[in-house]
Amino acid sequence: MKTCLFIIDMQNDFCRPYSNLYIPDAEIDAGRIARLIAGCAKDIDGIILAQDIHQVMNITHTVFWTDLGGRHPKPGTPIKAEEVEKGEWIPFTEKERVLNYLRHFEKETKEFHVVWLEHCIVGSEGAAVVSRVMREVRAWAARGHFIHIVEKGAYPFAEQYGAFRAEVIVEDAPSTWFNLPLLQELNTMIVFGWQEKPVPIVWRLRFGNYWIFLRLCRKL
Structure with missing residues (x-):
């Protein structure tokens, strides 16, 4: 069985004390994730980085x-x-x-x-993955792996808390559709690491095809 590390929203705007959407102790969690990657690099087969990416003029701002x-x-x-x-x-x-x-x-x-304060603006330092985490991800990738990046929230007229789909699917905006290839890739052992408030992570595991997610979660 392959092991995949799924890192969600481990970005500066969530993890720096002076940022717009700082989550208390997020920088401590980032350190834990970095140490996990460093200590278990040889046992990790895949790393997925799910990242908020927004326009300034976004319906959530x-x-x-x-x-x-x-x-x-x-x-x-x-x-x-x-x-x-x-x-x-x-x-x-x-x-x-x-x-x-x-x-x-x-x-x-x-x-x-x-609505929230502006955060994770495309191309900004706030949207970047926390440096200590990214440093270990790069070291892991240098062992002969590709990093899988999943961007969410790029469509400016819909909220997207989770990596799999927007909260509302918009027909003319493919980035809001359900990400079936990502789900298929996660048909493996998953280790979740995320940085955001508890409610959105529950939604990540709840919406979409409910039965598939329940079955997937039982494999954790």
Whole structure:
């Protein structure tokens, strides 16, 4: 049986104390992941790095939205389809596309879309994998392996917490579709390492084809 290390959101914007979406003790977790790779490199057959990659103007960012007074919402604010219909929150562009997304999000997740501070902006230092982790990943790759990169969140009109698909699948945005090749690659022994709040990681294992995920989890 092959062993794959699946590292999720181990990026500077989640792991640095002064960053926009810092998670307490994330830098300690990063050290643990780095030591795991260094100590078990010969036993690891594959490493997958799932990374948030966003535009500045992303539906998940506060700057994407304004109220009637031109003010941006506070981080953690839920944005409801009903509020957008009434003009209480105004997206900077493509209102109908945004409304369609919000309606589907609320129907499929039974939750409301939440906005955050800008984070993991494409090409930025904040989007980079924590250096001590990346150093060990590179050393592992130099033993004769390829690093598998999975980018999520590049489509600016949908939230994507998980690596497998966006919270709402958008027909004309392939990056939001279910990533079946990734699931097939993980038909092996998996070690998860992630850096984000607990709720999204539960969603990662829950959405999509529910039966497949349950079967996959029993192999851990």
